[in-house]
Amino acid sequence: MDPPFEEKYKSLLTNGTLLSKDEDDVIMSDYEEHELPIIDLHRFTLSFSERERCVKEIRQAAREWGFFQVVNHGIPQEILERIQLEQRKLLHHPFSKKAEENILNLSENNGYRWGNHTATCLRQISWSEAFHIPLTDISKIGGEYKSLRESIEAYAATAEKLAKEMTEILAENLDISSTYFQENCLPETNYLRMNRYPPCPFYSEVFGILPHTDSCFVNVLIQDQIGGLQLWVNGEWISVKPHPEALLINLGDLFQALSNDVYKSIRHRVVLASKQVERLSLAYLYCPRNDAVIESGMKPSIYRKFTFEELMKQNSRDIEETGRKLGISRFLM
Numbered sequence: 001m002d003p004p005f006e007e008k009y010k011s012l013l014t015n016g017t018l019l020s021k022d023e024d025d026v027i028m029s030d031y032e033e034h035e036l037p038i039i040d041l042h043r044f045t046l047s048f049s050e051r052e053r054c055v056k057e058i059r060q061a062a063r064e065w066g067f068f069q070v071v072n073h074g075i076p077q078e079i080l081e082r083i084q085l086e087q088r089k090l091l092h093h094p095f096s097k098k099a100e101e102n103i104l105n106l107s108e109n110n111g112y113r114w115g116n117h118t119a120t121c122l123r124q125i126s127w128s129e130a131f132h133i134p135l136t137d138i139s140k141i142g143g144e145y146k147s148l149r150e151s152i153e154a155y156a157a158t159a160e161k162l163a164k165e166m167t168e169i170l171a172e173n174l175d176i177s178s179t180y181f182q183e184n185c186l187p188e189t190n191y192l193r194m195n196r197y198p199p200c201p202f203y204s205e206v207f208g209i210l211p212h213t214d215s216c217f218v219n220v221l222i223q224d225q226i227g228g229l230q231l232w233v234n235g236e237w238i239s240v241k242p243h244p245e246a247l248l249i250n251l252g253d254l255f256q257a258l259s260n261d262v263y264k265s266i267r268h269r270v271v272l273a274s275k276q277v278e279r280l281s282l283a284y285l286y287c288p289r290n291d292a293v294i295e296s297g298m299k300p301s302i303y304r305k306f307t308f309e310e311l312m313k314q315n316s317r318d319i320e321e322t323g324r325k326l327g328i329s330r331f332l333m
């Protein structure tokens, strides 16, 4: 079921080629793990002052960390368990089926990705596979995948509510129209990314996912208890300690631009745990329509206004030409 990483990267793995030497290239999976701020959303249902305290904490965590955890988030445990089970089943199909057939019946391609096809050195290998699913296509998933479709529908509805709540809280004092997210982000404009990091014999040499920022407004991330997610904070990589009851929320490039850098889209990566274990994570990427305009109401504006489609196209060109996304730095004034 694993993609043929060893075959594809044979020469890079045997020669141990390391072309560049920057801070991104140092892999350490035995870091001390950090607990990110935990926000208990149950307090939204309590008094006005409890709610206000909670809102303040969310804004502070978003400003200081760009990544935080939420508990009592309102997504039922059974919905979380079911989608993770379905994700595991899907990614455990034989590689040929995932890569060659359009098993999810998506409209543009089969949604399946693995590795990094432009890798020219060890540290550019990403030892992971994923289904990247546009939620606009969800009704097309059928046949033997009906149960997967139902679990996605149930999860997406609850994750959307959470993502919307977070973005609205964060946007409240940013001079953004109160209907901005309602008008631009619809259930079908969001994406689900089901990631799997297969066991890796070269875990101390290659990444699970290369350092990147997310291109959404916010990402609601479920990770299992294996660990390996790292964030670039104050000039160093820190490891995130998994929490069994928490979901992770992180801000993406669109929020950084919309907020004129009040909130940051934090660079993150995944290092691999060991030879024996696989790791799974599930990203719900809260995104707008392609023609949505991203423009901060705050002056002077750091970024020129751009559409979501322009950012996506620029990212694809950058990946093609340089091997990585350059994100919103492309739209700096």
Ligand SMILES: O=C(O)CCC(=O)C(=O)O
Binding pocket: 193, 195, 209, 214, 221, 223, 229, 268, 270, 280, 281, 282, 283
């Ligand atoms: O697996 C993780 O924890 C992170 C995944 C991720 O960064 C992504 O899908 O964009």
Ligand SMILES: [Fe+2]
Binding pocket: 212, 213, 214, 268
């Ligand atoms: Fe990410």
